Amino acid sequence: MSTSDTVNAGYLESLLAGRPHVPASPLAWLNTLRSEAVDRVGVLTVPTQRDEEWRFTDISQLNRMSFHPVRTTVDLQAEEAGRFRIEEAASRLVFVDGVYAPHLSMIDADNGVSVVNLEAGLAANAEALESCLGRYAEFRNEVFSALNTAFLQDAALVVVPQDVSVSAPVHLLFIATQKDVASYPRCLLLAGSGSVVTVIEDYVSLQEDAYFTNAVTEIVLAENARVNHIRVQREGMKAVHIANGAVSLARASNYQSVSVAFGARISRYNLNVRLAEEAECAVDGLALIAGRQLADTHTCIDHAKPHAMSHQLHKCIVGGGAHAVFNGKIMVRQGAQRTDSRQSSRNLLLTNKAHVDTKPQLEIFADDVKCTHGATIGQLDSEEVFYLQSRGLSETVARNMLTYAFGAEIIERIPVPSLKSLLEQTVLDQTTVQP
Numbered sequence: 001m002s003t004s005d006t007v008n009a010g011y012l013e014s015l016l017a018g019r020p021h022v023p024a025s026p027l028a029w030l031n032t033l034r035s036e037a038v039d040r041v042g043v044l045t046v047p048t049q050r051d052e053e054w055r056f057t058d059i060s061q062l063n064r065m066s067f068h069p070v071r072t073t074v075d076l077q078a079e080e081a082g083r084f085r086i087e088e089a090a091s092r093l094v095f096v097d098g099v100y101a102p103h104l105s106m107i108d109a110d111n112g113v114s115v116v117n118l119e120a121g122l123a124a125n126a127e128a129l130e131s132c133l134g135r136y137a138e139f140r141n142e143v144f145s146a147l148n149t150a151f152l153q154d155a156a157l158v159v160v161p162q163d164v165s166v167s168a169p170v171h172l173l174f175i176a177t178q179k180d181v182a183s184y185p186r187c188l189l190l191a192g193s194g195s196v197v198t199v200i201e202d203y204v205s206l207q208e209d210a211y212f213t214n215a216v217t218e219i220v221l222a223e224n225a226r227v228n229h230i231r232v233q234r235e236g237m238k239a240v241h242i243a244n245g246a247v248s249l250a251r252a253s254n255y256q257s258v259s260v261a262f263g264a265r266i267s268r269y270n271l272n273v274r275l276a277e278e279a280e281c282a283v284d285g286l287a288l289i290a291g292r293q294l295a296d297t298h299t300c301i302d303h304a305k306p307h308a309m310s311h312q313l314h315k316c317i318v319g320g321g322a323h324a325v326f327n328g329k330i331m332v333r334q335g336a337q338r339t340d341s342r343q344s345s346r347n348l349l350l351t352n353k354a355h356v357d358t359k360p361q362l363e364i365f366a367d368d369v370k371c372t373h374g375a376t377i378g379q380l381d382s383e384e385v386f387y388l389q390s391r392g393l394s395e396t397v398a399r400n401m402l403t404y405a406f407g408a409e410i411i412e413r414i415p416v417p418s419l420k421s422l423l424e425q426t427v428l429d430q431t432t433v434q435p
Contacts, residue, residue, distance in 0.1 A: 027122065030152075033134045037149035044143040056325045056357040057296045059266060062240050067182035067212045069151075070097045074177045076206075078104060081175060084204050087418045090168035091115040093156045096175050098183030100154050113166050113197065114159040118186075121157035125190075128159065133188055136218040136246040138272070145244045148184045148216040155186035158199055162192035162222070169198040169230075169416050176236060179209030187217040191225035191253075198228040198415060205236035205263070213264075215243040221253035221279075228256045230414055232423070235263035237291070245271040249279035251305075258413050259285040260423060261295050262430065268296040277305035283312045286410035287326075288430055290319035290350075300329045301343075303336040306366075312343040316358075317407050317431065319350035329361040330371060337368040345375040348406050350431075403431040 025031050046063050047054040076096050081104045085092075090108035093115060094101045100117040107115050114124060121129055134152070139145040156172045174185045189199055203213060213235060221227055235241045241264040249255055253276070261267055273281055287295040301310045316324035324347065332339045347356040360373040380402050388398035407427040414420040 027126070029130045034150055034152055037134075037139050037146045037152075040140050040146040041143070041150050044141070044146060046143060053298065053327075057268060057294065059240075059268070062212070062266065065210060065212070065240070067180050070099055070178070070181055070183065073097070073099050076101060076104060076175065076177060080206060081173070084173055084175070084202065086169065086171050086200060086416065088169055088416050089171035089200065092171040092173060093117065094173045094175065095154070095156065095185060097178050097181050098154070098174070098185055108168065111166050111168065112161055112164045113170065114157070115170055116157050118153070118155040118157060121155070121159070125157070125159055128190060129157070129188070132190060132218065132220055136220065136248050137216045137244050138246070142244060142270070144214050144242045145216055148186060148214050148244070151184040152186055155188055158189045158197070160191045160195040160197045160225075163194040164192065165196040166198070169200050171200045171202060174203045174213070174215070176205040176211050176213065176239065177207060179207060179211055182212040182214065185213065185215040187215075189219045189227065191219070191221045191227050193222040194224045195222070196226045198230070200416065200419065201229065201231045203233045203235055203241065205234070205239065208236045208238060210238040210240070211236070213239060213241045213243075215241070217243070217245045219245070219247045219255070221247070221249045221255060223250045224252050225250070226254045228415055229258075230416065230419065231257070231259040232419070233261045233263055233267060233269070234426075235267070237263060237265060237293070239264045241267040243269045245269070247271070247273045247281070249273070249275045249281060251276045252278040254279070255281040257281070257283045258410060259297070260410070261285070261287045261289070261297070262426060264295070265292065266294045269298070271297075271299045272302065273300070273310070274302040274304055275308040275310065278307045279305075280309045281311075283310070284410050284413055285314040286407055287316045287324050288407055288427060289317075289322040289324060290430070291322060292320070293322045294325075295322075296325035298327045300331060301341065303330070303332045303339045303341065306335065306337040306339065308336065309340040310342070313410065314345050315407065315410055316347040316356055317350065317403060318347065318354035318356055321351070321353040323355045325356070326358045327361070328359070328373070329363065330373065332364040332366050332369050332371065334365040336366045339366065339369040339371065341369070341371045343373040347375070347377040348403065349377065349379050350403065400431050404428050407431065
């Protein structure tokens with residue numbers, strides 16, 4: 001298919017009409033994985049609002065847009081990437097338009113953790129990667145995960161050995177610099193038994209033209225491991241960001257997640273968490289959008305074994321004519337007795353044109369459980385605004401303070417002080433300028 005045909009058809013239509021060209025690897029298992037994904041790409045279709053899982057989210061615009069893989073790499077200077085530096089991070093992997101940038105990366109080799117890209121990871125941990133890469137993020141029935149796996153050429157790999165506790169966070173930074181580019185970020189975190197680590201997955205942009213990010217992250221916790229996962233999506237305002245995350249918790253492990261979405265014209269984050277016996281997770285999120293943005297979060301917390309615990313709080317602050325979607329499913333399988341699960345969706349509309357669709361779900365197949373869920377959608381409390389005005393604040397300042405406090409509850413849960421401060425300021429700035 002010619003370049004002009006690709007432009008006319010749209011990027012996704014062109015991909016799904018043919019077989020993506022993927023360079024061969026010397027590793028047979030990696031070639032097999034890519035080949036399976038390519039086969040699925042040939043079968044699957046781009047979801048529409050006729051599909052139940054996408055009925056609130058119109059991505060037809062994406063199918064009409066034209067993108068291309070990275071043709072030339074950008075020689076990004078250290079000071080340009082440095083603006084996204086997180087001071088507490090001892091290790092940082094940087095990818096520019098999906099391409100690993102070793103000159104911008106920083107690795108702490110003394111803390112016992114392996115933080116490498118795919119090429120180096122295959123040389124050091126080939127057996128572990130073969131058993132985990134592509135085994136947790138479902139791509140056989142999910143077209144975007146299949147595309148990411150088909151184009152799998154590089155990845156950010158974090159391997160924490162057994163009983164290693166890492167105090168400094170690991171920063172995985174993905175920088176978009178070129179318009180009309182499609183990139184396929186990939187992350188794999190393997191946390192050994194008894195290990196502790198904090199990982200920041202960070203998507204940023206240095207330009208405001210349209211581009212497409214299609215990301216997949218897999219996180220595997222062995223017994224008694226503890227992972228703090230902070231995910232920040234602050235893409236350009238014309239970007240499309242679609243991501244799939246899969247987390248597997250072994251016995252008595254603990255996964256703490258905070259996901260924040262500020263950017264992109266269209267964003268979708270699918271997160272699937274599976275808990276073994278006595279595992280615990282907290283999955284919290286915040287979407288702060290305005291203008292014509294659409295932000296969609298779909299989560300599934302799967303209690304596969306007994307005595308597990310999950311807590312989830314998801315918040316949306318929606319201004320302008322923006323549209324937020326939250327679909328949260330809690331699955332309690334047969335035999336998963338003594339499950340304790342709580343889910344809450346709270347949404348704040350700042351204008352009459354703002355729109356939220358929220359759908360908490362419980363599917364319970366065990367009888368000795370404690371599960372609750374709930375959702376609220378509303379505007380700022382007029383009595384609270386009046387109270388602050390009675391203390392001398394203007395109505396605008398009072399409304400901004402209450403909006404900031406609503407979002408800051410999620411940001412406060414981030415255990416990295418400099419990042420928490422930065423994101424709190426972002427919330428304050430964006431709530432101040434809401435129409």
